[in-house]
Amino acid sequence: MIEFDDVSVTYRGGVKALRNVSLTIDDGEFVVVVGLSGAGKSTLLRALNGLVPATSGSIQFNGTEVVGAKGAELRKVRSQIGMIFQTFNLATRTTVMNNVLMGRLATVPTWRSTLGLWPAADKELAFRALERVGIVDKAYVRASNLSGGQQQRVGIARALAQEPSVMLADEPVAALDPVTSHQVMGDLQRINRDLGITTLINLHFLDLARSYGKRLIGLREGQLVFDGDIADVDDDTFREIYGRAITPDDLLSMDAASGG
């Protein structure tokens, strides 16, 4: 269970990225966060795992206070939260396996991971994570030799290797083509259903949000402006969140992508 209570984030330089956001997410939910770029989507996810420290308010993760957490306590929280990035964030010059094993860093002693002496159990977890995203055959290929979609799958496998209870995905398909986007979104949906991992995804394509989300959260200028069932969402809702009419650029569908 995740509870944001009156959370604000102000960056150095005075930019207010989140303003008094309060929300509760139950275990196993599949939540899509939408909003214009700069609306605070990325900050919302990063505040939860402490990559961006919240300036005020409280963030409870399974009963642990994340705001102000440091050292071992913060690492423990992070180890339970997998994260997937827009630009994949792989160490491209090493193997897929080494990237997936990064997901085991929190539990493996530093001397072992530094020398590359990973315990067999952790390698097994990494292999299973790769099998789940269907690219186990690439385990010993250099990450830079994979396509964009394959690289994002490595990113998902890395997060799965953590055996997380929550998965954060920050614009996971923004760097991918439409077909690959749907495959990756499908992977995330399956993981949510099969493993019961609570999933929070930032998206900026509205049609993707509609076809994969269950619950929709809308952010506008750092404020929570919508929180509800995706079934109740219509174009007016999006207009409210975006502060303007919907354009083809907001849609991923083939027609829009090809300029139709």
Add this chain to the structure above:
Amino acid sequence: MAETTTLSPTRPRKPRLRIRTVVIAIGIVAFTIYAARQSGWDWGSFVTVWTNPLWGRFWPIDWEWVSDRNNVLDPLIETFQIAVVATVIGCLLALPIGFLMSNLTTPNRPTFVVVRSVMNVIRAIPDLLLAVILVAAVSIGAFGGAIALTVFSTAVLVKLFSETIDGADPRPLEAALAAGGRHTAAVRAGVLPEVFPAYVAYSAYVFELNVRASVVIGLVGGGGIGRVIEAQRQFFRYDRIFGVLIVIFIIVMIIEQISDAIRRRVL
């Protein structure tokens, strides 16, 4: 036509040469002329230097002396060994120190400041002076020279390597930290793979520098072929020194080729 003139901004005039630029240029030229006068610079000596009878002593090369392995080959092997030991130990030390001295990977601010200050001081000491001091402090011969070169290698490589780390992609590190990794483990997993090829390439370059520097360090008592050159110079045996120089030239060329090949492969 009328439409274009109203739509596009007017063409700018070519900016004039700024007065500051002109003043700086004149200043550099004036100071160079002054410094040349003060140091007794004389173009004529580029011609007259060749009339010095010293050059006659370089020829014919004493190949018989050069080809005796006690005279050249063995000291040269010692020089090579100094360079290898200094490079390997220096580069091993530079790997962790480089990470401490980069803004991206340093564990905290105080560590960064202390490491950077110490490295700046070491780099500010000319390597030859370092050799003179260490040879006096440790021992005359190969060991003193090797220590001096090790310190020198570490300082050079730390500088080059830490700047590479500064420019490395921070995103894999973010991912490793997001997975709950400790700082050291996250740097190892997220940054090292990205900068390791550059580290290998720089190490090859440092080895190249060390082969040349180890010759010079021998001149001040650091052992190896430098000591031989210095001894022969005291007896004015330039015919032998010329022979040694040719051998060194060939070896340095070969090592540069190998080092170039390594760099091309990894980068």
